[in-house]
Amino acid sequence: MAQQPFHMGWFVMKGYGPKGWRNQWGGPNPHGWVKPDLLVHLAKELERAAFDYVMIEDSCNVPYTYKNSHETYLRLAVDSPKLDPSVLAPFMMQATSRIGIITTLSTTEYNPFLLARLTNALDHVSDGRAGWNLVTGSNDGGAQNFGHERQFPHDQRYDMADEYVELVQKLWDSWDADAMVIDQENEIFADPAKVRPVFHEGKYFRSRGPLSAPRSPQGHPVICQAGGSPRGRQFAARWADTIIASAGSVAAMKAFRDDIRQQAVAAGRNPDHIKIMFLIAPIVDEFMDSALARKQARLKEAETHIEFHLANMSRVTGIDFSKYDLDEKLPELTSNGHLSVAKGYSGRTPREIVMQGRSLKDVDLVGTPERVAAQMAEIMAEVGGDGFLVMDPEFTRRYITEIADGLTPALQKMGLVRKTYEHAMLRDNLRAF
Helix, strand or coil, X not given: CCCCCCEEEEEECCCECCCCCCCCCCCCCHHHHHCCHHHHHHHHHHHHCXXXXXXXXXXXXXXXXXXXXXXXXXXXXXXXXXXXXXXXXXXXXXXXXXXXXXXXXXXXXXXXHHHHHHHHHHHHHCCCCEEEEEECCCCHHHHHXXXXXXXXXXXXXXXXXXXXXXHHHHHHCCECCCCCCCECCCCEXXXXXXXXXXXXXXXXXXXXXXXXXXXXXXXXXXXXXXXXXXXXXXXXXXXXXXXXXXXXXXXXXHHHHXXXXXXXXXXXXXHHHCEEEXXXXXXXXXXXXXXXXXXXXHHHHHHHCHXXXXXXXXXXXXXXXXXXXXXXXXXXXXXXXXXXXXXXXXXXXXXXXXXXXXXXXXXXXXXCHHHHHHHHHHHHHHHXXXXXXXXXXXXXXXXXXXXXXXXXXXXXXXXXXXXXXXXXXXXXXXXXX
């Protein structure tokens, strides 16, 4: 029996920021990262490879968690600086016609009406290919930039986000699909009876509505989410169309997917409508020994720039890892930032975490395109679905080509991924299989 195809996406780590500026293949103009060219190139190449979507990560602060200073973050460009991805997205959308473009926007940084209006506009200009990566904020520095002393408590942020999404969806729905009649003969642009205020009065948010723009092609732009904690999983199972999932092993992938699908059923949703995409960082090359050499180079880079990785770990969790010995096991960690990440670090040494990096514990996605494609097939057969998100924080045009023109054709030959898009809009392509 043939294996059902799976979905492919790309996770743009470090958002709309510098990529590969220290890399030999980073290009001749390291100052050019402020222009959309590289990310537009990424979208065009991945559309040629029939990927489902590109997801652009974001955060709104220059971090300072590591050593209580922004020195390391700026000196080494650790997740900073970043430009606003909602400015980048239209460039990527204009250059493509089928691939989805998902933009990260925080519920603690955007007013619900503003976010509903922005995502509605992105869905219009892309003809139904827009998505919203729904994050609740995790770093106190980001909260302070918006006038708060610190982030709200972890679980409360999700309580707030539940109401936030309810309101956003009311605003998206405040125009009927056929409200914009544009009847020139009778001089009726929009039918007033098909546009309604929402009059939302909640615990955390208020809005009169209606949205100041007509219903978008998808009605509801695709919602992407990355909740890994128990409360985050509950939230994702209720709202997400696609979930970014990080797991250190194949067994952990399967357990995560099974849990989300069970919670989706409990929430009254069809679990097949939620596509769980697991983060991977494959290394592919024409020859096996070349791929293995590049893996060793990746490990050497991690060892040489261990401070870079410790600073990033600190940013994500809100825990200053400069205070811990590199080779002593960490205590049980908790966090008001990314709780599931912090718990995953517990009981491991900082050096071990850095050196494992983006690799799975039990499958080494390193080798020729054919070998890596076969490994991905085995993983999906064990997990049950739904797909993968390629990630590399320092990706280059070379790496994009290796995935689009090396790995993807190998996957296509095995019938594991699509060759062409079935539909015009993002949600329809996600639900095609």
